[in-house]
Amino acid sequence: MSRFDIAIRNGIIVDGQRNPRYRGDVGVKEGVITHMGRIAPGEADREIDATGLVVAPGFIDLHTHYDAQVFWDPYLTTSGWNGVTSVVVGNCGFGFAPCKPELRDRAMESMTKVEAIPLATLEATLPWDWETYPEMLDSIDRQPKAVNLLPYIGVNPLLIWVMGLEDAKAGRKPSDEEHAEMARLLGEAMDAGACGWSAQTLGTAGDPSQPTLGGAAQSDFDGTPMPSDVMWPETHEVLAKVLGERGDGFIELSAAGLPREHWEKIAELSGAPVIYQAMPASGVMLEMHADMMQWFDACREKGLRIYGQGITQNPPLVFTFDYWDLWGAVWDEFTGPNLDKATRLANMQDPAIREKLRAEPLKVMFIAGINEVKIVETFSPEYEKFVGQSIQEIADALGRDPVDTVLDIVVADDQRTIFSASQFDINMEGLKQLIDYPYVIPGLSDGGAHLKYLAAGSYATEYISQYVRDHPLTNLEEAHWRLSALPAFCAGFQNRGVLREGAAADIIVYDYEKLDYEFPTFRHDLPGDEYRIASAGTGYRYVLVNGQITIEDDKQTETYSGKLLRHGA
Numbered sequence: 001m002s003r004f005d006i007a008i009r010n011g012i013i014v015d016g017q018r019n020p021r022y023r024g025d026v027g028v029k030e031g032v033i034t035h036m037g038r039i040a041p042g043e044a045d046r047e048i049d050a051t052g053l054v055v056a057p058g059f060i061d062l063h064t065h066y067d068a069q070v071f072w073d074p075y076l077t078t079s080g081w082n083g084v085t086s087v088v089v090g091n092c093g094f095g096f097a098p099c100k101p102e103l104r105d106r107a108m109e110s111m112t113k114v115e116a117i118p119l120a121t122l123e124a125t126l127p128w129d130w131e132t133y134p135e136m137l138d139s140i141d142r143q144p145k146a147v148n149l150l151p152y153i154g155v156n157p158l159l160i161w162v163m164g165l166e167d168a169k170a171g172r173k174p175s176d177e178e179h180a181e182m183a184r185l186l187g188e189a190m191d192a193g194a195c196g197w198s199a200q201t202l203g204t205a206g207d208p209s210q211p212t213l214g215g216a217a218q219s220d221f222d223g224t225p226m227p228s229d230v231m232w233p234e235t236h237e238v239l240a241k242v243l244g245e246r247g248d249g250f251i252e253l254s255a256a257g258l259p260r261e262h263w264e265k266i267a268e269l270s271g272a273p274v275i276y277q278a279m280p281a282s283g284v285m286l287e288m289h290a291d292m293m294q295w296f297d298a299c300r301e302k303g304l305r306i307y308g309q310g311i312t313q314n315p316p317l318v319f320t321f322d323y324w325d326l327w328g329a330v331w332d333e334f335t336g337p338n339l340d341k342a343t344r345l346a347n348m349q350d351p352a353i354r355e356k357l358r359a360e361p362l363k364v365m366f367i368a369g370i371n372e373v374k375i376v377e378t379f380s381p382e383y384e385k386f387v388g389q390s391i392q393e394i395a396d397a398l399g400r401d402p403v404d405t406v407l408d409i410v411v412a413d414d415q416r417t418i419f420s421a422s423q424f425d426i427n428m429e430g431l432k433q434l435i436d437y438p439y440v441i442p443g444l445s446d447g448g449a450h451l452k453y454l455a456a457g458s459y460a461t462e463y464i465s466q467y468v469r470d471h472p473l474t475n476l477e478e479a480h481w482r483l484s485a486l487p488a489f490c491a492g493f494q495n496r497g498v499l500r501e502g503a504a505a506d507i508i509v510y511d512y513e514k515l516d517y518e519f520p521t522f523r524h525d526l527p528g529d530e531y532r533i534a535s536a537g538t539g540y541r542y543v544l545v546n547g548q549i550t551i552e553d554d555k556q557t558e559t560y561s562g563k564l565l566r567h568g569a
């Protein structure tokens, strides 16, 4: 019997612990790194020549929504194609358990807008062989996986299970008995292996009639707030206490409207890391973020662990008018995905409706204007020469209003035009601010969600290739610590996120000069005859998950060595 199953020889080792890089070998036996240093030839069943390649810990993505995708895509792509070896699912308070059988359809419908996952795909793939949270974990455990998975329990299914859908949606305050039952269910989920709880609380407690901070993009399928948006801060406290009493788990919270005292109370009661959502690396948010960082520092001095979840990537949003819901209310009403194609087409040609659309402030994701949107592909000869140009440039060339310009092109293309827009207005100054600050976790991919316009699972590939190599804002040692060890620590991963003897063998071996990611492209590969965009990484010579090679030369090996990491282990 060989001393090692695999020996990765002669690579540049960046161990994720911020130690300076060195040239050496890594030996793997039965899923674990058993030796680092020098390994003589002939000691391993398989030898990988890593000469000239970087050997580093696999990336850990704390913010994903692969709760449904795990049932049809073992690689959890886009993430699995980009060096990610572990993800956390069940973010933002959303998930599919616990769920009573009569509410399954409603649970799937709820995910069609707030996370923009097509209903047909959910219907075609979710096995629904569970009612309780522990039963769902068993079902995920049975699925073949090429990526490790750590699960939160979302607050929405908890609220709905305990209070009923109507009362949860209405924002009724839970009784003491109901709070006790939620605490009991959270404890049961943690016993089964959940890593903590998550919530999106973007509205006013108890009042679903008030608009939420998330707006239309973060709403239930019918535009109303999600139950967690209108939940009571007291419920956060009850759930935080459960973690505090157990002494484990962590919390993901999206609740920018709640006062900082509330966040600190949650951190104090739970004793756990609290991940604040979200901080885009945006030029217009520099001051706001500087202020937040002062607050994080103050929390740290009190011993409270509140971390920012950064949005440190800038892949374009790529979309067509077949599915686009991020313009704002008026555009959504006349051109949104809830309308059938013929109605949208008629609306876009109606002069009265065009007038309304011209009057609406045209923003993509709150910041980029429609004039900045670019054409990626058009299908009509008259507009072909404008590919790569912005709507403003085209409008100027044609002497038309930008809104008329975009609508004319979409109508001429029968709604197939492919556009791209930048997310927020992420720029180098904003990136530098987040990358320099150690209490911000890089991300956020939202992998598995917003499938028809977002493919940000490439964020770690982008971080290394763009912000270490091409526009150096940081170095490799720091980058690998931030992309693996820091999130592993926050999420309670046991023995992952670093390369050291005794750690799980989640390892990436990549060509630093060739590391890159694809411009997001449409793929018609979703079950239920649906489509999405995705972005493959390049330069990944090997990805190992639990000591087995899952990716070789950027290709899936169809080796499903990923695990459901109950209790982080």
Ligand SMILES: [Zn+2]
Residues within 6 Å of the ligand: 063, 064, 065, 091, 092, 446
């Ligand atoms: Zn999310």
